[in-house]
Amino acid sequence: MEPLNIAVIGAGVIGKRHVQEIRNNDACRLVALADPSPDASGYAASLSVPLYSDYRALLDKEHVDAAVVCTPNHTHLEVGLACIERRVPVLMEKPVADDLESAHALADASKQAGVAVLVGHHRRHNPAVRKAKETIASGRIGRLVLANIMCLLYKPDAYFDVPWRKQAGGGPILINLIHEIDLLRHLSGEIVSVQALSSNTIRAHDVEDSAACTLRLANGALANISLSDTTATPWSWDTAAGEDRQLFDYRPVPTHFFAGTDGALTLPDLTMWSYEDEKGRHRPIHDTHIDLAEENTYANQLRHFVDVARGATTPIVDARDAARTLEATLAVVESARTSSMIELRAK
Ligand SMILES: NC(=O)c1ccc[n+]([C@@H]2O[C@H](COP(=O)([O-])OP(=O)(O)OC[C@H]3O[C@@H](n4cnc5c(N)ncnc54)[C@H](O)[C@@H]3O)[C@@H](O)[C@H]2O)c1
CATH class of the missing domain: 3.40.50.720 (NAD(P)-binding Rossmann-like Domain)
Known part of the structure; x- marks a missing residue:
C-alpha cells in the first residue's frame, strides 16, 4: 500500500x-x-x-x-x-x-x-490507560468511589516569556487539566458537576497557577484533582508516565489513585491493591504490579x-467526545470564577 x-x-x-x-x-x-x-x-x-x-x-x-x-x-x-x-x-x-x-x-x-x-x-493510546480501563470495567476494584489525581508540576520562568501563557486561557486549567479530565472521563465515565477553586497567589499572573477541583461522576463516584504549575514535585503524569522523555524527566511514581469498594488501582505505575479475603483496615492489604511492555504513545x-x-x-476520540472534555474543563474555569457549582449540560 x-x-x-x-x-x-x-x-x-x-x-x-x-x-x-x-x-x-x-x-x-x-x-x-x-x-x-x-x-x-x-x-x-x-x-x-x-x-x-x-x-x-x-x-x-x-x-x-x-x-x-x-x-x-x-x-x-x-x-x-x-x-x-x-x-x-x-x-x-x-x-x-x-x-x-x-x-x-x-x-x-x-x-x-x-x-x-x-x-x-x-x-488514550497509552497501554497503561488501556489496561486501567479494562481493570476498572472488569470490576476488579469493585464500585469506584473516589479518584484522586495529582497534576503538580513546575514550569520554569522562561515558559512565561510567551505573553499568552500569563493571560486567561493560557494557564494550567486549559493546558494541563484538560488531559486529566479526559482521562477521568475515559476511565470512569461522564462528569455531571464541577466545583473548583483556583489561585494565582504564587506567580501573580492574571491566569491561575493552581486549582483544586472536585467533580461528581454520573455513576455516583467523586473525584479530586489537584493542579499546579508552580510546585516542585514529581507528581504529574508527564513526569511519572515517561511518555515524552525528550521533554520531561521520568520518575515512575503513582500520581492517579482510583479507590473502589473492593480494591484500588494507581496509575501510571499500574499497581492493584486488594485484601486477600475479608476486607477491613485491620486486615493485611496486598499490592500487585501489572507489568506491561513499554509502547510509544x-x-x-x-x-x-x-x-x-x-x-x-x-476515531477513538472524535470531536464530539473531545467537546465533552472541553465542556467539563471550561466548567472548572467558570466554577472558580463564580465560586459556584456548575452542572454540565451533556450528562
Ligand atoms: N497533546 C499534547 O500533549 C500537547 C502538547 C503541547 C501542545 N499541544 C497542543 O498543540 C497546539 C500547539 O501547541 P504548541 O505547544 O506546539 O504551540 P507552539 O506555539 O510551540 O506552536 C504552534 C505553531 O503554530 C504556528 N501557527 C500559528 N498560526 C498558524 C496558522 N494559521 N497556520 C499554521 N501555523 C500556525 C506557530 O507559528 C507555531 O510554530 C495547541 O493546541 C496545544 O494545546 C498538545
Missing part, C-alpha cells in the same frame, strides 16, 4: 513531535509543513519538505491524504473546517477548540461531511490516525 501523505499544520513544539513520529512510520510520508513563523523555514529545509505560510495554499497545492493540526487553540476551528471542506481527515491537537460552540461546530462539520476528526488526547496515536484516515476505523 502507498504511504499516506500527511501535512503538518503548525510546526511548533508538538508539531515537531508529530513530524518525528511521521518520519518513523513507514505507513506515512510527510508531504509538507504550514507555518507562518520565520523559524519554520530552516526546519522545513532540514526535512527537505515544502513549507507554506498559508495552510490553505498547502491543502490546495499538495496531494494531502491527511493533516495533523498543531496550531494555537483559537485557530483550531478555522483550520479544521478548511481540512474538512477539502475532505482531508484531521488529527487535531487538544483542546479540540477554544470554546464549546466552536467544538460543536467542528463536530457537526465532521459528521455532515463524513470526514473524520481525531483529537490528540494522546493518553504518540506512535500508537499516529498508527490509529493512519487507520482512521484510510477509513479502516473510527
Whole structure:
C-alpha cells in the first residue's frame, strides 16, 4: 500500500513531535509543513519538505491524504473546517477548540461531511490507560468511589516569556487539566458537576497557577484533582508516565489513585491493591504490579490516525467526545470564577 501523505499544520513544539513520529512510520510520508513563523523555514529545509505560510495554499497545492493540526487553540476551528471542506481527515491537537460552540461546530462539520476528526488526547493510546480501563470495567476494584489525581508540576520562568501563557486561557486549567479530565472521563465515565477553586497567589499572573477541583461522576463516584504549575514535585503524569522523555524527566511514581469498594488501582505505575479475603483496615492489604511492555504513545496515536484516515476505523476520540472534555474543563474555569457549582449540560 502507498504511504499516506500527511501535512503538518503548525510546526511548533508538538508539531515537531508529530513530524518525528511521521518520519518513523513507514505507513506515512510527510508531504509538507504550514507555518507562518520565520523559524519554520530552516526546519522545513532540514526535512527537505515544502513549507507554506498559508495552510490553505498547502491543502490546495499538495496531494494531502491527511493533516495533523498543531496550531494555537483559537485557530483550531478555522483550520479544521478548511481540512474538512477539502475532505482531508484531521488529527487535531487538544483542546479540540477554544470554546464549546466552536467544538460543536467542528463536530457537526465532521459528521455532515463524513470526514473524520481525531483529537490528540494522546493518553488514550497509552497501554497503561488501556489496561486501567479494562481493570476498572472488569470490576476488579469493585464500585469506584473516589479518584484522586495529582497534576503538580513546575514550569520554569522562561515558559512565561510567551505573553499568552500569563493571560486567561493560557494557564494550567486549559493546558494541563484538560488531559486529566479526559482521562477521568475515559476511565470512569461522564462528569455531571464541577466545583473548583483556583489561585494565582504564587506567580501573580492574571491566569491561575493552581486549582483544586472536585467533580461528581454520573455513576455516583467523586473525584479530586489537584493542579499546579508552580510546585516542585514529581507528581504529574508527564513526569511519572515517561511518555515524552525528550521533554520531561521520568520518575515512575503513582500520581492517579482510583479507590473502589473492593480494591484500588494507581496509575501510571499500574499497581492493584486488594485484601486477600475479608476486607477491613485491620486486615493485611496486598499490592500487585501489572507489568506491561513499554509502547510509544504518540506512535500508537499516529498508527490509529493512519487507520482512521484510510477509513479502516473510527476515531477513538472524535470531536464530539473531545467537546465533552472541553465542556467539563471550561466548567472548572467558570466554577472558580463564580465560586459556584456548575452542572454540565451533556450528562
Ligand atoms: N497533546 C499534547 O500533549 C500537547 C502538547 C503541547 C501542545 N499541544 C497542543 O498543540 C497546539 C500547539 O501547541 P504548541 O505547544 O506546539 O504551540 P507552539 O506555539 O510551540 O506552536 C504552534 C505553531 O503554530 C504556528 N501557527 C500559528 N498560526 C498558524 C496558522 N494559521 N497556520 C499554521 N501555523 C500556525 C506557530 O507559528 C507555531 O510554530 C495547541 O493546541 C496545544 O494545546 C498538545
